[in-house]
Amino acid sequence: MSSSVPAQASPTPRLPGAAAQRAGAPRLDAGAAAGEAGTWVRVGGGWTALGFSSARDWRALSEMLAAHPPSDALGWDLREMAQFDHIGAQVLWNHWQHRWPAHVALDTSQQAVLDQVAQFSVPVAPAPGPTLLDHLRHFAGQGQHLVDTSRRFTQLIGQFVLDVGRLLAAPHRGPWRDLSGALYNTGATAMPITALVGLLIGVVLAYLTSQQLRQYGAESFIVNILGLSLVRELGPVLAAVLVAGRSGSAITAQIGVMRVTEELDAMRVMGIPHGFRLVMPRVLALAVAMPLISIWTSAAALVGGMMAAQLALDISPSYFLQALPRAVPISNVILALSKSAVFGILIALIACYHGMRVLPNTESLGQRTTSSVVISITVVILVDALFAVLFKGVGFR
Amino acid sequence: MTEPIVTHGPAGGEGDGANAVEIRKLWTVFKSPGREQVVHRDLDLTIRRGEVLSLVGGSGTGKTVLLRQILGLEKPTRGEVSVFGEAPAALSAAGAAKVGMLFQRGALFSAFNVLDNIAFALRELKVLPDALIRDAAMVRLQMVGLKPEHAWKMPSALSGGMIKRVALARALIMDAPLLLLDEPTAGLDPEGADEFCDLLRGLHRELGLTVVMVTHDLDTLFDLSTRIAVLADQKVIVTGTAEEVIAYPHPFIQQYFQGGRGQRAAQALHAPPAAPAPTGR
Numbered sequence: 001m002s003s004s005v006p007a008q009a010s011p012t013p014r015l016p017g018a019a020a021q022r023a024g025a026p027r028l029d030a031g032a033a034a035g036e037a038g039t040w041v042r043v044g045g046g047w048t049a050l051g052f053s054s055a056r057d058w059r060a061l062s063e064m065l066a067a068h069p070p071s072d073a074l075g076w077d078l079r080e081m082a083q084f085d086h087i088g089a090q091v092l093w094n095h096w097q098h099r100w101p102a103h104v105a106l107d108t109s110q111q112a113v114l115d116q117v118a119q120f121s122v123p124v125a126p127a128p129g130p131t132l133l134d135h136l137r138h139f140a141g142q143g144q145h146l147v148d149t150s151r152r153f154t155q156l157i158g159q160f161v162l163d164v165g166r167l168l169a170a171p172h173r174g175p176w177r178d179l180s181g182a183l184y185n186t187g188a189t190a191m192p193i194t195a196l197v198g199l200l201i202g203v204v205l206a207y208l209t210s211q212q213l214r215q216y217g218a219e220s221f222i223v224n225i226l227g228l229s230l231v232r233e234l235g236p237v238l239a240a241v242l243v244a245g246r247s248g249s250a251i252t253a254q255i256g257v258m259r260v261t262e263e264l265d266a267m268r269v270m271g272i273p274h275g276f277r278l279v280m281p282r283v284l285a286l287a288v289a290m291p292l293i294s295i296w297t298s299a300a301a302l303v304g305g306m307m308a309a310q311l312a313l314d315i316s317p318s319y320f321l322q323a324l325p326r327a328v329p330i331s332n333v334i335l336a337l338s339k340s341a342v343f344g345i346l347i348a349l350i351a352c353y354h355g356m357r358v359l360p361n362t363e364s365l366g367q368r369t370t371s372s373v374v375i376s377i378t379v380v381i382l383v384d385a386l387f388a389v390l391f392k393g394v395g396f397r
Numbered sequence: 398m399t400e401p402i403v404t405h406g407p408a409g410g411e412g413d414g415a416n417a418v419e420i421r422k423l424w425t426v427f428k429s430p431g432r433e434q435v436v437h438r439d440l441d442l443t444i445r446r447g448e449v450l451s452l453v454g455g456s457g458t459g460k461t462v463l464l465r466q467i468l469g470l471e472k473p474t475r476g477e478v479s480v481f482g483e484a485p486a487a488l489s490a491a492g493a494a495k496v497g498m499l500f501q502r503g504a505l506f507s508a509f510n511v512l513d514n515i516a517f518a519l520r521e522l523k524v525l526p527d528a529l530i531r532d533a534a535m536v537r538l539q540m541v542g543l544k545p546e547h548a549w550k551m552p553s554a555l556s557g558g559m560i561k562r563v564a565l566a567r568a569l570i571m572d573a574p575l576l577l578l579d580e581p582t583a584g585l586d587p588e589g590a591d592e593f594c595d596l597l598r599g600l601h602r603e604l605g606l607t608v609v610m611v612t613h614d615l616d617t618l619f620d621l622s623t624r625i626a627v628l629a630d631q632k633v634i635v636t637g638t639a640e641e642v643i644a645y646p647h648p649f650i651q652q653y654f655q656g657g658r659g660q661r662a663a664q665a666l667h668a669p670p671a672a673p674a675p676t677g678r
Contacts, residue, residue, distance in 0.1 A: 048572065049522070049571040049572060050571075052525055053522050054524070055524045058525065085572035086536060086537070087519070087525075090529060091529060094528075094529055094532060109605075113603070116536070116603065117536055119539075120536040120539040120540060121532055121535070121536060122535060359553065360507070360553045361507035361551065361552070361553050362506075362507050362508050363507070
């Protein structure tokens with residue numbers, strides 16, 4: 001069992017990096033002796049993070065380690081190891097159950113690494129998880145959270161009103177460049193997508209209703225149905241949903257990143273109020289752009305409906321356009337416009353609110369952007385229902 | 398327990414002669430419409446194993462760009478960069494096991510706590526058991542001078558110095574033989590910077606790392622580096638020890654080191670730590 005004592009530690013090259021591939025997998029060889037009495041385990045191969053990166057080698061090593069549980073009779077000879085780093089030391093140290101075995105042969109650098117691991121290996125306290133009390137507290141905090149949120153949102157609206165007052169008092173000092181930029185970003189660039197979606201919805205609606213209308217011989221009523229539903233309801237809501245998804249998320253992300261990178265703090269230090277420079281231009285821009293986009297969407301949808309009506313019911317566009325003003329009183333258009341302005345203001349306010357509330361981490365940014373869009377769309381539909389109830393006597397003939 | 402048998406590891410010289418990083422005839426050109434900006438022109442630089450090399454240069458001389466090219470994050474316009482004899486693009490596959498990087502602002506993953514940040518690269522191997530990874534991350538955490546109770550904090554709750562330490566621990570987790578540091582002491586108070594230097598010197602000695610460092614802090618520069626490379630006129634104008642570099646006649650160097658701050662720091666200049674023989678690991 002015994003052989004001569006290795007006078008020197010193994011002369012294998014101990015170069016990190018490039019040598020890792022040559023060094024081979026980490027391994028244990030049982031039975032060989034380091035000169036002293038007793039059973040020794042020779043530890044060899046590359047005991048580095050890279051050496052453990054192959055799942056097969058790791059499984060083999062785990063089996064070898066399991067076959068040599070630490071005991072007083074067993075000695076460990078590390079001198080044939082090609083490479084040894086802190087991860088390797090950690091594997092050994094954990095296998096030795098956090099104490100030095102009775103017999104061990106190693107060189108100075110290996111001892112230094114093992115010493116360091118031994119010094120800093122502490123029992124890891126698990127992450128403090130939430131207790132029942134924490135859950136209760138969290139539940140109880142929900143009410144407070146709701147109150148806080150509504151208070152902050154009311155504050156935001158109040159600040160917006162004050163800022164508009166300030167703008168009216170001194171229009172020459174207003175943030176007009178921000179306003180026109182926001183107008184372009186939220187309004188002009190939204191035109192292609194809203195037109196496309198509106199057109200397709202118009203076509204779909206016209207085809208579906210034409211099937212039913214033909215059964216009753218009431219083909220000409222398609223003008224009334226399309227006109228009323230598109231101008232009064234679908235156009236504004238469709239446009240608002242698209243803009244909430246497009247511009248609402250953009251506003252939240254933009255303000256949120258400004259918060260993460262402390263740009264908001266920098267602005268505040270310079271005495272530039274957030275409400276006046278960031279919130280108000282965006283809200284005003286959407287208040288102006290939203291009604292225009294809504295009319296644009298309705299128009300595109302009517303064009304789509306007109307085309308489908310001609311194809312499906314042989315109703316000519318000229319008849320459609322003649323019949324439209326009779327079927328849809330102008331008050332519907334006014335209602336749609338004012339409704340859209342309210343949608344725009346709400347979308348922008350909600351987006352700004354969430355942007356300002358982003359915490360300085362990536363997860364919060366994602367969460368806030370999601371809730372900004374989801375809440376805007378929900379609020380748009382709620383407010384639309386409110387309008388439908390309040391103005392049920394307006395615009396019908 | 399009996400005394401462990403301790404032998405002394407072979408004191409390898411300069412290893413097998415291979416350098417850690419070799420940069421040959423490197424050109425970096427930033428193109429913007431209607432304008433070309435040449436940052437590096439025929440730049441040559443060799444970084445030997447086991448040394449601490451500091452990159453010094455004025456603002457906009459492309460020090461950070463050079464680090465990013467060593468990491469393979471950016472491709473040079475012309476010329477070649479090799480890290481341990483391989484192209485840097487090949488490095489990213491083997492990942493954190495070969496190169497550790499300390500970014501200027503830490504670049505910690507803000508969605509993870511400190512321990513998960515440090516353990517990330519090990520966990521991505523998807524081989525080692527979770528308990529071992531946690532232990533290893535805990536050891537790193539304490540090696541850089543943090544306490545175990547900091548492990549569960551989120552990066553947003555850390556101070557600037559602690560972010561640097563966590564980022565260093567994360568760069569060290571795989572015991573990568575090459576460590577790149579971008580402004581390691583910027584934004585630290587003098588005491589914190591000193592501690593950080595001590596920490597880096599200790600790690601360099603114990604692990605036999607090759608360290609490449611970009612720094613503007615002259616104290617750190619004289620304290621840690623075994624060699625200094627000066628970037629000016631779009632290339633490395635001189636590399637050598639602190640004394641050699643200071644003696645080099647070039648207007649930038651004279652201004653940089655002979656200014657008031659440079660004088661004060663140079664007075665405190667003591668013999669920099671000798672490049673440790675790359676001991677066996």
